[in-house]
Amino acid sequence: MRSSGxxxxxxAGLLLSGGAILGGSVAWSLLRMSYYFWTSDLGVELSSSVLFMAGALLCLPTCWLSTLVPYHTKSMSLNATLMALVSVAMVMLSLGLSSISGLSRALREPATLNSSMLRAMAIDSFDPAVRSSFAAMQIELRCCGVQSYSDxxxxRRTLPPACCGRVWNGKxxxxxxxxxxxxxxxRPALAELRYFANSLSALSSAIVVVMAVTLFAAAYTLVTGVVERGEARGLKPAPPLRIACLAHAPPPLVALSAPAALPLDHAM
Known part of the structure; x- marks a missing residue:
């Protein structure tokens, strides 16, 4: 019991630090890479990164319950709640890992990303959202065009202001x-996305391993607590055995009078 505690x-400490790092990195990466939702067809894979944030948020109550269970080893409700939270968090992170694997497969085929960025470039003059997102990508990654600035x-006849490091002001x-x-x-977009996928995969895999250890420790604590409660019940002194005996009523007492004197034989 002490070892499981x-x-x-x-x-609990690993889940707290890992969940904070995972949630913060996913939120920051999605904010920085929000323009990829417009300039590529990888929006579904990138939006599924919300599953990582859900798993990271579940690390917080899991950490709290992991610190309470060693002090309440005989509480079945705390152990059951901890095991349920760990299971749900593992499912969330596993789904996120499957979505990142889909993103990795797409990154191994740059032609798909190349064609989607070229399509976004073709409507840059008509769609303000695509224009602003493509400009943000070029300023952030310090690039111009898809393969080169000649794209x-x-x-169009001239280059956009983002190729010179400026934001278009409408003039x-x-x-x-x-x-x-x-x-x-x-190339910079592929490198950025590849780094995003690799870092999330490594961190999420480590957290899943820690959650698996937490699940087994919680299950061991639960089973040990049940066994100890059963042994405690078996060690209680048995109540005294009381047996009711049915006996016949004693016979009535009969008073004995003095014996009568025998008559004397006058003949003697």
Whole structure:
């Protein structure tokens, strides 16, 4: 029982730190990479990263219960709640890992991302949302175009201001003649997405292993508590055995009078 309590305490610390790191990294990455939802067809894979945030949030109550269970080893409700939370968190993280594997398969085929970015570039002049997102990507990754800055000349005569490191302010004169970045955005985008997928996969896999250890420790604590309660009941002194005996009523007492004197024989 004591060893399982120490294991739960260690897992609680790991889950607290790992959940905070996972949730913060996913939130920050989604905020930074929000433009990929517009410039590529990987929106479904990236939006499924919310599952990682759900698993990271479940790490907080799991950590709290893991610190309570060693002090309440005989509480079946706490153990059952801890096991249920750990199971749900593991399912969330497993679904997130499956979605990241889909993103990794898409990253192994750059042609898909290349064609989707070219389609977004073609509607850059008509869709303000795509224009702002593509400009944010070029400024953030310090790139211009898809393969190179010459890709823009297929759809427009001049380069967008983002290729010169400026944000378009709505004026027609705000153009870029000589690009500041000659590198296309395909390679930096692939590198960014690959780093995102690898880091989340490694961190989530580590948290799943810690949750599996927590689940087994909680189950061991639950079973040990049940066995100890059963042994405690068996060690209680047995109540005294009381047997009722039915006996016949005693016979009535008969008073004995003095014996009568025998008559004397006058003949004697």
């Amino acid at each position: 120490l294991v739960l305490f260690a897992c 823009w000349y297929q759809h 027609r004169g705000d153009l870029c003649d000589v690009p500041m970045y000659s590198l296309g955005c395909l």
